[in-house]
Amino acid sequence: MKNTVSLKKQQGTCTVPCFDHDKVNAIRSTLDKERDRLPELADFYKLLGSSKRLKILLALAEGELCVCDLAHVLELSVAATSHQLKLLRDKGWLRKRDDGKMVYYRLHSADLLKALKSDLKMLETRLR
Amino acid sequence: MKNTVSLKKQQGTCTVPCFDHDKVNAIRSTLDKERDRLPELADFYKLLGSSKRLKILLALAEGELCVCDLAHVLELSVAATSHQLKLLRDKGWLRKRDDGKMVYYRLHSADLLKALKSDLKMLETRLR
DNA sequence: CCTTCATTTAGAAGATTTCGAAAATGATGA
DNA sequence: TCATCATTTTCGAAATCTTCTAAATGAAGG
Structure with a gap:
């Protein structure tokens, strides 16, 4: 019955044997701040x-585009493109400008x- | 899973009115490099x-942890925790160390x- | 008003993700 | 060997995501 595992604390209602109560609580309170x-x-x-949404962001890097041009870039229906644009817009990453029907x-x-x-570069340069 | 016909044949046969062919093609060839x-x-x-996976990464910032301690940090079953750990491990972001049964x-x-x-700071400091 | 056109929204189908329960795996020790 | 334990895998259900078609919205010009 005695091994390294049993040396760790088993407190209260927790039934999982290897539970290091103090360590876990410390980490939990740290994470709780976030x-x-x-x-x-x-x-x-x-x-x-989503590759599609990343493409949208990169496509717009040079300047504004209308929905249907974006649809062509994405090779996606206009409706689906509009849906993805809304997701990005709702989070405040995109702005829309109305110009007549466009x-x-x-x-x-x-x-x-x-x-x-920056993230892309991190991915490329990391050791595998 | 079929694509819209008019979008697939963009060269010449495109029926979408606002299609700026040159601009779209330029962007497409740029994105094609990625x-x-x-x-x-x-x-x-x-x-x-996923908040759970982010929690795993932050919890491990201070040092290694066993699966069941992580399960307690995440307030998740051990099986589900193990599953999330595998996802992170398969992509090379985590390493495992076997020590007996642990x-x-x-x-x-x-x-x-x-x-x-860095991304977290960007989110916090951006103007809304 | 009526029609047309670019875009958005609604609804549905199909794919993917998440996670518990239970079975399987692999290590330890009697 | 046999039993036990920590972990992993498998299976299935529920929730979420993607993208289609079709209908609705809103602007422009008869």
């Missing part, structure tokens, strides 16, 4: 977790592109 | 697009944490 920011960061990454989209934040390129 | 890297970047973001996980890349914190 309680609000973590889901926000996760949502941010979730939004960028709607033009542009980047709202230069920081986003910088972060994107 | 053909391989873009899905990779999207997969990277997809992986980070398995300890640790970060494999310091660059990942740096990127994470």
